[in-house]
Amino acid sequence: MALSDLQPVRRNEEGIAAVLGVLKQRFGERFQTGQSVREQHAHTTTYIPNQPPDGVVWPESTEEVQEVVRACAAHRVPVIAFGTGSSLEGHVNAPGGGISLDTGRMARVVEVNADDLDCTVEPGVTREDLNRYLRDTGLFFPIDPGANASLGGMAATRASGTNAVRYGTMRENVLSLTAVMANGETVVTGRRAKKSSAGYDLTRLIVGSEGTLGIITALTLRLQGIPQAISGGVCPFPTLEAASRAVIQTIQMGIPVARIELVNALQMRAMKNYSKLDYPESPCLFVEFHGSDAGVAEQAEMFGMIAEENGGGPFLWTTVAEERAKLWKARHDAYWASLTLRPGAKGLSTDVCVPISRLAECVAETEADIAEMGLIAPIVGHAGDGNFHTLALMDPDDPAEIALVETFVARLNERAVAMDGTCTGEHGIGQGKAGFLPREMGHGVDVMRQIKTALDPDNILNPGKIWPMVE
Amino acid sequence: MALSDLQPVRRNEEGIAAVLGVLKQRFGERFQTGQSVREQHAHTTTYIPNQPPDGVVWPESTEEVQEVVRACAAHRVPVIAFGTGSSLEGHVNAPGGGISLDTGRMARVVEVNADDLDCTVEPGVTREDLNRYLRDTGLFFPIDPGANASLGGMAATRASGTNAVRYGTMRENVLSLTAVMANGETVVTGRRAKKSSAGYDLTRLIVGSEGTLGIITALTLRLQGIPQAISGGVCPFPTLEAASRAVIQTIQMGIPVARIELVNALQMRAMKNYSKLDYPESPCLFVEFHGSDAGVAEQAEMFGMIAEENGGGPFLWTTVAEERAKLWKARHDAYWASLTLRPGAKGLSTDVCVPISRLAECVAETEADIAEMGLIAPIVGHAGDGNFHTLALMDPDDPAEIALVETFVARLNERAVAMDGTCTGEHGIGQGKAGFLPREMGHGVDVMRQIKTALDPDNILNPGKIWPMVE
Numbered sequence: 001m002a003l004s005d006l007q008p009v010r011r012n013e014e015g016i017a018a019v020l021g022v023l024k025q026r027f028g029e030r031f032q033t034g035q036s037v038r039e040q041h042a043h044t045t046t047y048i049p050n051q052p053p054d055g056v057v058w059p060e061s062t063e064e065v066q067e068v069v070r071a072c073a074a075h076r077v078p079v080i081a082f083g084t085g086s087s088l089e090g091h092v093n094a095p096g097g098g099i100s101l102d103t104g105r106m107a108r109v110v111e112v113n114a115d116d117l118d119c120t121v122e123p124g125v126t127r128e129d130l131n132r133y134l135r136d137t138g139l140f141f142p143i144d145p146g147a148n149a150s151l152g153g154m155a156a157t158r159a160s161g162t163n164a165v166r167y168g169t170m171r172e173n174v175l176s177l178t179a180v181m182a183n184g185e186t187v188v189t190g191r192r193a194k195k196s197s198a199g200y201d202l203t204r205l206i207v208g209s210e211g212t213l214g215i216i217t218a219l220t221l222r223l224q225g226i227p228q229a230i231s232g233g234v235c236p237f238p239t240l241e242a243a244s245r246a247v248i249q250t251i252q253m254g255i256p257v258a259r260i261e262l263v264n265a266l267q268m269r270a271m272k273n274y275s276k277l278d279y280p281e282s283p284c285l286f287v288e289f290h291g292s293d294a295g296v297a298e299q300a301e302m303f304g305m306i307a308e309e310n311g312g313g314p315f316l317w318t319t320v321a322e323e324r325a326k327l328w329k330a331r332h333d334a335y336w337a338s339l340t341l342r343p344g345a346k347g348l349s350t351d352v353c354v355p356i357s358r359l360a361e362c363v364a365e366t367e368a369d370i371a372e373m374g375l376i377a378p379i380v381g382h383a384g385d386g387n388f389h390t391l392a393l394m395d396p397d398d399p400a401e402i403a404l405v406e407t408f409v410a411r412l413n414e415r416a417v418a419m420d421g422t423c424t425g426e427h428g429i430g431q432g433k434a435g436f437l438p439r440e441m442g443h444g445v446d447v448m449r450q451i452k453t454a455l456d457p458d459n460i461l462n463p464g465k466i467w468p469m470v471e
Numbered sequence: 472m473a474l475s476d477l478q479p480v481r482r483n484e485e486g487i488a489a490v491l492g493v494l495k496q497r498f499g500e501r502f503q504t505g506q507s508v509r510e511q512h513a514h515t516t517t518y519i520p521n522q523p524p525d526g527v528v529w530p531e532s533t534e535e536v537q538e539v540v541r542a543c544a545a546h547r548v549p550v551i552a553f554g555t556g557s558s559l560e561g562h563v564n565a566p567g568g569g570i571s572l573d574t575g576r577m578a579r580v581v582e583v584n585a586d587d588l589d590c591t592v593e594p595g596v597t598r599e600d601l602n603r604y605l606r607d608t609g610l611f612f613p614i615d616p617g618a619n620a621s622l623g624g625m626a627a628t629r630a631s632g633t634n635a636v637r638y639g640t641m642r643e644n645v646l647s648l649t650a651v652m653a654n655g656e657t658v659v660t661g662r663r664a665k666k667s668s669a670g671y672d673l674t675r676l677i678v679g680s681e682g683t684l685g686i687i688t689a690l691t692l693r694l695q696g697i698p699q700a701i702s703g704g705v706c707p708f709p710t711l712e713a714a715s716r717a718v719i720q721t722i723q724m725g726i727p728v729a730r731i732e733l734v735n736a737l738q739m740r741a742m743k744n745y746s747k748l749d750y751p752e753s754p755c756l757f758v759e760f761h762g763s764d765a766g767v768a769e770q771a772e773m774f775g776m777i778a779e780e781n782g783g784g785p786f787l788w789t790t791v792a793e794e795r796a797k798l799w800k801a802r803h804d805a806y807w808a809s810l811t812l813r814p815g816a817k818g819l820s821t822d823v824c825v826p827i828s829r830l831a832e833c834v835a836e837t838e839a840d841i842a843e844m845g846l847i848a849p850i851v852g853h854a855g856d857g858n859f860h861t862l863a864l865m866d867p868d869d870p871a872e873i874a875l876v877e878t879f880v881a882r883l884n885e886r887a888v889a890m891d892g893t894c895t896g897e898h899g900i901g902q903g904k905a906g907f908l909p910r911e912m913g914h915g916v917d918v919m920r921q922i923k924t925a926l927d928p929d930n931i932l933n934p935g936k937i938w939p940m941v942e
Contacts, residue, residue: 115719115828116857138723158668169666171675172643187915193824194856195640196893197629197679199900199908199937200919204642204675208668225725248586252609254696254762256727291725294769302763353664357586385665386587422667429670437670444658447926448671454925455918466670 009096009464015075016054016097022071023057023099030058030105041100042093043085046348047396047405048431053080053094058105062178062186062217068101069215069460070184076458081211083153084126086145088349089430091157091210095464101215103152109133110218117223118175118192123152123216130221139223142167145426146335152216157428158208165251165384166258166290169426173222174207179214182456192220205451210428211462213455227290230258231300232324233317235287235307236280240264240367242310243283244360247383249306250287251356255299259288260384261331264363267338267378271330274337279330285312285383286331293319331380338378338391345376347391350409350432352416353425356386362419363388366412373408387425414439429466437467480567480935486546487525487568493542494528494570501529501576512571513564514556517819518867518876519902524551524565529576533649533657533688539572540686540931541655547929552682554624555597557616559820560901562628562681566935572686574623580604581689588694589646589663594623594687601692610694613638616897617806623687628899629679636722636855637729637761640897644693645678650685653927663691676922681899682933684926698761701729702771703795704788706758706778707751711735711838713781714754715831718854720777722827726770730759731855732802735834738809738849742801745808750801756783756854757802764790802851809849809862816847816864821880821903823887824858824896833890834859837883844879858896885910900937908938 023031032038038052059065072079078098085092094100107124114137121130128148130141145154145161153159155177160169167173176190189202206214237243243262250257262285263271269281285307289299296319304315318324330337338347354362363379370377370390381388392408394401413423413436423429423436438445445467452459452466494502503509509523530536543550549569556563565571578595585608592601599619601612616625616632624630626648631640638644647661660673677685708714714733721728733756734742740752756778760770767790775786789795801808809818825833834850841848841861852859863879865872884894884907894900894907909916916938923930923937 113826113828114723116826117722118826158666158672160666164666168643171666171672172639181918185914185917187918188913189915191888191893191911192826192891193858193887193893193896194827195629195631195635195642195824195858195896197895197897197899198893198904198911199679199916200684200922201629201642201672201675201679202915202918204672205922208670208672213671225723227725251588252585252696254698292769292773295766298763298765353666355584355587355589355663356665357584387664387666416664417662420663422662422664422669424668425664425666426668428668433669440662440669442659443656444660444673445670446656447652447658447673450925451671451676451922454921 011097012076015077018075019071019077019099020055023055023068026067027057032056041082041085041102044090044093045086045088046090046432047346047402048090048093051093051095053100054097056100056102058102060105062180065101065180065215065217066184066186068099069180069182072099072460073182073184073458076460078460078463080462081152081156081215083124083150084148086147086149087153087157087430088427089432091428091430091465093431103150106217112137114139116192118220119223120218120220121151122218123150125151127151127154134223138226140226141221142224143170143173151219151221155207155216155219156209156211160426162259162261162382164382165260166256167224170207171204174203174219175222176220177203177206177216178218179206179216181214182461187214210430210465212452212466213461229293229296229319230288230290230324231296231317231319232288232328233300233315234279234284234327235312235315236282236284237310237312238282240283240363241360242312243285244356244383246285246306246310246312248356250303251384253302255302257287257384258290259286261286262381262383262388263331264367264379267334267380270337270341270378271334274340275330275333277330286328334380335391341376341378342393345393346396347393348405349389349391350412351387351389351425351427352412352421352423353385353387354416354419354421358419358421359383359386362415365415366390369408369411373404375408385425386421431465434465434467482568483547486548489546490542490548490570491526494526494539497538498528503527512553512556512573515561515564516557516559517561517903518873519561519564522564522566524571525568527571527573529573531576533651536572536651536686536688537655537657539570540651540653543570543931544653544655544929547931549931549934551933552623552627552686554595554621555619557618557620558624558628558901559898560903562899562901562936564902574621577688583608585610587663589691590694591689591691592622593689594621596622598622598625605694609697611697612692613695614641614644622690622692626678626687626690627680627682631897633730633732633853635853636731637727638695641678642675645674645690646693647691648674648677648687649689650677650687652685653929653932658685681901681936683923683937684932686932700764700767700790701759701761701795702767702788702790703759703799704771704786705750705755705798706783706786707753707755708781708783709753711754711834712831713783714756715827715854717756717777717781717783719827721774722855724773726773727762728758728855729761730757732757733852733854733859734802735838735850738805738851741808741812741849742805745811746801746804748801757799805851806862812847812849813864817867818862818864819876820860820862821883822858822860822896822898823883823892823894824856825887825890825892827857829890829892830854830857833886836886837861840879840882844875846879856896857892902936905936905938
């Protein structure tokens with residue numbers, strides 16, 4: 001199913017006009033309807049067409065979010081939560097118009113409980129803001145999706161990234177949420193206790209719900225102690241299969257690897273040229289270990305032995321921060337390096353996730369498909385989780401190229417699901433993957449829809465996302 | 472609120488009679504209505520009165536579970552999933568009668584994927600069965616709630632136990648579930664990929680839902696590599712506060728402690744007498760470390776230093792399995808030791824969970840309350856999670872004692888919630904804690920109820936649990 005097959009969300013012109021009046025009156029300068037502001041709030045880093053909201057509001061408290069939601073509820077007008085706009089699947093588009101609720105002015109760190117390794121933040125705090133704030137506490141928030149996303153947005157899309165293999169995803173790192181539901185009521189989904197068996201897990205229900213069940217207005221997050229030592233390095237392998245085997249053995253041995261990134265040969269070539277580094281053009285693993293001085297050395301040595309047993313190496317590693325940064329520079333610049341493979345093109349970033357036993361097979365089949373389709377699409381993966389990305393380079397103004405890339409993505413999703421994987425490991429469904437969810441989840445989609453209908457009967461919270469929904 | 476304030480679930484006599492006929496016809500000897508079998512299936516290890524179902528059925532497949540649920544749905548008759556009956560809060564009682572669905576004949580290990588560190592099992596497999604099955608693979612399933620519970624039951628109650636501090640609870644260790652919903656449809660909640668952003672987290676919604684949203688018929692679980700080495704030991708502390716401070720520092724330092732159990736002075740006295748061990752009668756921490764040979768030695772040494780800084784010690788530890796078993800013997804025998812404090816009495820086991828910064832305070836206030844109320848109730852806690860248990864010894868035939876213990880539990884729950892904790896860290900709500908959920912979750916209970924009503928409009932799945940519900 002192509003994006004263009006999605007059912008449109010019908011516009012409620014009368015309701016929208018009424019809400020625009022109410023919000024202008026109530027929020028003054030904190031409510032904007034200028035075209036550029038609106039388009040910016042439907043910003044999406046893919047080719048998905050921009051569908052701007054009718055207005056953008058900047059509330060400053062949970063109570064103000066309640067006011068906005070109640071105004072929208074009264075007039076059955078969509079309300080779409082907005083963080084930093086770094087999502088990739090059209091999550092913040094407004095296919096039926098309505099109000100974009102920008103959390104940018106809810107960006108306070110509310111409290112840090114160092115003894116409990118947790119903190120409470122407003123949704124507009126970005127992960128880099130939070131880590132700057134925490135710098136003197138000896139603690140950090142580990143989830144790193146690449147972009148400097150807002151924590152509310154990261155929770156809403158169940159974000160993860162390079163070090164999820166060690167620290168988990170937003171699923172494991174949100175202790176509790178405050179959310180404004182479609183009826184304007186506020187729910188606190190849990191307590192600061194590290195675990196609970198008290199009823200349904202509303203925290204995990206809202207994490208990953210993409211703003212369709214409630215608007216997050218506060219988050220209590222788990223923090224980690226900054227490790228005493230970090231070691232990291234790069235290791236080439238003759239084949240994807242050999243690299244994947246090393247990943248599997250590393251995890252089976254219980255080595256608590258903090259990052260283990262698979263980079264395919266094409267991506268290595270791009271990175272090597274872009275970053276002017278003397279790396280081989282074969283699949284590589286970029287790894288990082290966190291722990292005590294003795295611990296990270298032991299982990300790196302064990303990994304080196306595993307790599308060697310699988311025909312990989314040499315494994316270059318170091319605990320010196322500057323040298324580590326240099327070794328990892330290529331990985332950090334992967335996105336920019338990829339774009340040089342086809343100057344002028346834009347990249348469509350997509351992700352799938354499979355059991356790690358199927359990772360090599362899935363990447364190899366995807367490489368073959370890329371070659372067969374004549375695409376340029378390098379691959380990087382969070383190999384410890386079986387999650388990988390391709391960045392398909394294309395001319396976003398050429399409908400034929402878009403159709404080709406859509407076919408490629410559809411085949412990739414199908415391949416991942418057939419291998420007992422998922423059509424998205426960390427980017428979310430949004431609009432871009434809505435067509436694939438039924439294939440993956442079967443009757444589960446009906447259950448999701450029953451929950452959505454029960455909690456948001458008028459479908460005002462981020463309509464047209466997650467599933468193709470007719471209003 | 473006392474248990475006796477719960478609203479009864481009304482019996483649907485006509486529907487029950489019809490379902491008894493249907494199931495007898497369909498399942499023959501695998502359907503039983505004898506009184507002792509029925510009472511055994513309402514078994515609950517607390518004082519909560521036994522409320523037997525009208526019949527017990529032993530299905531052998533997901534399809535047979537669907538048949539049972541469809542028969543019950545057609546006649547609006549309760550169906551209550553049963554694992555091993557080791558839950559503590561009346562989870563398997565049948566307050567409105569109906570059918571107990573015993574998963575004991577669905578006890579196959581379906582597959583083990585060693586490369587992916589996961590396995591798929593039927594719900595009646597117990598954790599000890601699974602670990603026996605896995606013995607030759609080098610893998611194990613870490614969650615240990617004490618009882619040899621069924622994995623279906625453990626998922627349904629979001630169980631955890633002593634090593635959740637390292638490996639998480641059932642929340643983190645169930646990758647995917649198959650569940651039969653109230654309408655008889657089967658849902659598979661996820662794939663074997665380690666992470667996913669594909670829609671609502673139905674896995675986490677069903678984990679901990681206590682059989683009220685769906686009946687689990689298969690589980691895919693995360694496994695761990697058996698650690699190369701284990702070290703463990705016991706360390707006394709002068710005060711609860713000192714012991715708790717050591718726990719907090721251990722976790723802040725990032726020491727990946729596998730178990731860290733707090734035992735209070737009364738519990739130590741009972742254990743010391745029962746197990747004939749030469750331990751001091753002061754608060755103790757029982758700890759265990761998993762890792763490489765060098766790693767566990769380093770962890771134990773670091774913990775020893777932390778203990779000493781907090782006035783604790785001597786910390787006796789070993790990596791030799793037999794010696795470790797001897798050091799930990801007292802902890803393993805805690806339950807039986809407690810019962811010797813008041814011969815002839817029965818114990819009411821209850822649990823709460825608070826942020827670890829509040830653990831010492833919460834335990835100390837609880838000790839004071841126990842003394843003031845004249846109860847005998849030793850305390851053991853999974854200190855790394857802020858979770859602790861008391862076993863209040865009482866004569867279950869004396870209504871005055873039951874009332875006193877109910878008051879004690881109510882005050883304990885209130886105290887934990889006031890400290891930003893939960894009225895249950897791992898036992899669940901069932902009937903016993905249903906009265907406390909609204910105080911803890913506020914409007915969240917309404918959201919849970921909306922979900923329940925949407926997915927089970929006739930309230931046939933384990934009615935009368937989680938919240939006081941009028942049919």
